[in-house]
Amino acid sequence: MTDDEKLDGLLRMSLTEEEIPPPAVQAVLLEQIRRQPAKREISWWLPTLIGGLQTITLVAGVNFIFPNSWLSLLSLPTGACFILCSVTLSAAAQVWTRKERNVYVVDKL
Amino acid sequence: MATERQVVEQLVHDYGTRLYTFCRRLAFTPGDADDLYQQTYLRILDMKGTLDLSHNPAGFLMSVATRLWSDERRKFARRQRIAPLHYNHAQVNEVPDEKSTERMVEQQQTQIELREAVQQLSDVLRVPVLLYYMADMSVQDISSALRIPQGTVKSRLHQARQKLKLRLEESGYDG
Numbered sequence: 001m002t003d004d005e006k007l008d009g010l011l012r013m014s015l016t017e018e019e020i021p022p023p024a025v026q027a028v029l030l031e032q033i034r035r036q037p038a039k040r041e042i043s044w045w046l047p048t049l050i051g052g053l054q055t056i057t058l059v060a061g062v063n064f065i066f067p068n069s070w071l072s073l074l075s076l077p078t079g080a081c082f083i084l085c086s087v088t089l090s091a092a093a094q095v096w097t098r099k100e101r102n103v104y105v106v107d108k109l
Numbered sequence: 110m111a112t113e114r115q116v117v118e119q120l121v122h123d124y125g126t127r128l129y130t131f132c133r134r135l136a137f138t139p140g141d142a143d144d145l146y147q148q149t150y151l152r153i154l155d156m157k158g159t160l161d162l163s164h165n166p167a168g169f170l171m172s173v174a175t176r177l178w179s180d181e182r183r184k185f186a187r188r189q190r191i192a193p194l195h196y197n198h199a200q201v202n203e204v205p206d207e208k209s210t211e212r213m214v215e216q217q218q219t220q221i222e223l224r225e226a227v228q229q230l231s232d233v234l235r236v237p238v239l240l241y242y243m244a245d246m247s248v249q250d251i252s253s254a255l256r257i258p259q260g261t262v263k264s265r266l267h268q269a270r271q272k273l274k275l276r277l278e279e280s281g282y283d284g
Contacts, residue, residue, distance in 0.1 A: 014227075016127075018126050018130050019130045033150065
């Protein structure tokens with residue numbers, strides 16, 4: 001056995017010498033876990049849907065107030081563009097954050 | 110929701126001791142270790158639905174603990190200055206004073222010295238050492254957890270080993 005292997009073994013043995021969590025700490029932790037309020041997680045697409053409906057309402061409003069005007073004509077593609085952008089960005093953000101969460105990283109070291 | 114809580118509770122039962130040991134080595138005082146230990150599980154609870162426990166759950170838990178510790182390092186460092194950690198050397202004396210146990214006592218003394226030496230390493234060297242030896246994480250896993258290149262992890266582990274070896278040699282350890 002080489003010196004490095006001996007040191008490895010010694011390091012592993014000394015660092016992994018178990019320390020039992022104090023019962024009080026353990027009890028408080030379990031209590032906190034049980035008491036943790038359930039969080040409601042809204043689906044990622046819900047804000048996008050609400051935003052889309054708002055945009056549609058706005059476009060409909062513009063068309064109702066200023067029918068057959070340049071503004072009403074412009075509002076249709078602009079609104080569609082906004083909706084498309086929000087859907088794309090939301091989906092991209094969802095994919096991005098999922099990746100981030102899966103690889104829980106430690107930075108600033 | 111109860112299911113996630115049960116999963117976390119199960120993690121407390123299955124890996125609590127290992128994580129607590131890790132926290133004791135990472136943080137400087139028992140109080141900090143207790144805080145870190147509890148915070149880690151509570152953070153895990155917040156991460157419900159995103160847990161990936163298929164590969165080395167203990168390593169995952171220790172990575173989360175390292176992240177938390179890293180975030181609050183200043184606070185912990187300040188506390189450490191106020192109340193530095195001293196290992197309890199008395200445990201060596203608890204071993205019966207017989208000739209046959211001399212070797213065991215010596216080994217325990219070496220282990221204590223080694224733990225102290227690890228504790229005195231700088232953070233950049235200490236954290237990879239703890240993750241490598243305590244969490245059984247590979248160089249690649251440590252590299253992704255700490256967001257540093259694999260070469261850097263290897264180099265830091267090598268540097269740490271050299272320092273520890275030197276420290277042990279200084280105190281009379283001959284391997």
